[in-house]
Amino acid sequence: MPTTFMSRNDLLLFLGFTIVVLAMPIWLAPFGAGYPDLLQRFMIYGIFAVGFNILFGLTGYLSFGHAAFFGVGSYTAVWSFKLLTLDAIPAMVFAVIVSALFALVIGFLCLRRSGIYFSILTLAFAQMSYNLAYSVLTPITNGETGLQLTLNDPRVLDAAIGQTFVGQPVPTLFGQQLSGYAGFYFCAGFLILAFFFAQRITGSPFGMMLKSIKSNQTRMQFTGFNTRPYALSAFVISGMYAGLAGALLAVTDPLAGAERMQWTASGEVVLMTILGGVGTLVGPVIGAWIIKYFENILSALNDNILARFWSFLPDGMADFMVTVTSKFVGDGWHLTLGLLFVIIVIFLPGGIMEGVRRIAAAVRRSGTPAAKTQTQPAE
Helix, strand or coil: CCCCCCCHHHHHHHHHHHHHHHCHHHHCHHHCCCCHHHHHHHHHHHHHHHHHHHHHHHHCCCCCCCHHHHHHHHHHHHHHHHHCCCEHHHHHHHHHHHHHHHHHHHHHHHCCCCHHHHHHHHHHHHHHHHHHHHHHCHHHHCHHHCEECCCCCCCHHHHHCCCCCCCCCCCEECCEECCHHHHHHHHHHHHHHHHHHHHHHHHCHHHHHHHHHHHHHHHHHHCCCCCHHHHHHHHHHHHHHHHHHHHHHHHHCCEECHHHHCHHHHHHHHHHHHHHCCCCCCHHHHHHHHHHHHHHCHHHCCHHHHHHHCCCCCHHHHHHHHHHHHHHCHHHHHHHHHHHHHHHHHHCCCCHHHHHHHHHHHHHHHHHHHHHHHHCCCC
16 A cells, blocks of 8 residues: 655644744744844754754764854855855755765764764864864865955856856845845745655654664664664764755855854754754754744843833832843843753753643643543433
């Protein structure tokens, strides 16, 4: 009997995710996050987190060096803009390919170990990549200044068709600038595709093998099953996702710097995945959105904004609330994120998605007794 391409539940999840993503400028506007620059970062880091979850969530391999592939994708995309054309599609393709090759090499070496040793190896390679980009490979990366676009760049493909530019060069899609909401929907399309492929991988036989590796890799090896090719494939796919996200960041902000490869960027994607829910499809995306919201919205709040917010209280109480809440916003937004992370880890070890599942289960249980009462025959 032939199998369907997607189950009904998978199709509903994909359609619901697509609608939520495409409608973000509308439903995020009341929260102050409906502007294009932040929406683009929601999409980009959502892709980064989805790709990281393929490795960490499915196989259980915790990488502390995924920012290396993110940075490689950014550098590759900017070099494509400088040497070939400002069109975004070739830059995306080259970024994914180069990131895949880089991940293949790093993964082949790191996957010789597992557990904490694997994590330390990925961290070491990421830090080596950061230092190479920062100080050693300055002719390629431009060091701490970062790689930028200039009018003097050759751009041979654009020059061949006689295309000229006035002012600061910006990436385009078939001649149309990718700025504002056009840039958001461009990134949103890639997030939807990334989610779709992650969904198909998770439900495929390949995904089942990755879950088996996470469940009990030692038992699989004892049965004579070689798990390394599957783990390496997951590592490369995850690196390709990171490279795609890095290229999209270069499209929306045509600059590539070594800070995108630093260990803090790798730690950030780990937090995104754990916060949303490791091993879930939607959880890492939600975690990425929450962290980027805190970083861009809470960090912008100051005492004047807080004073207007608490103005309905008596003067003494308003001043007290401003003093207290100011510690959790502005420069102190990390404190709010830290408290949220502690609460999630203690009460919802499975992340935000575990809370969603608990609420759904409670709703179903609350409806069950009523249904039984209605169907119970009278005595």
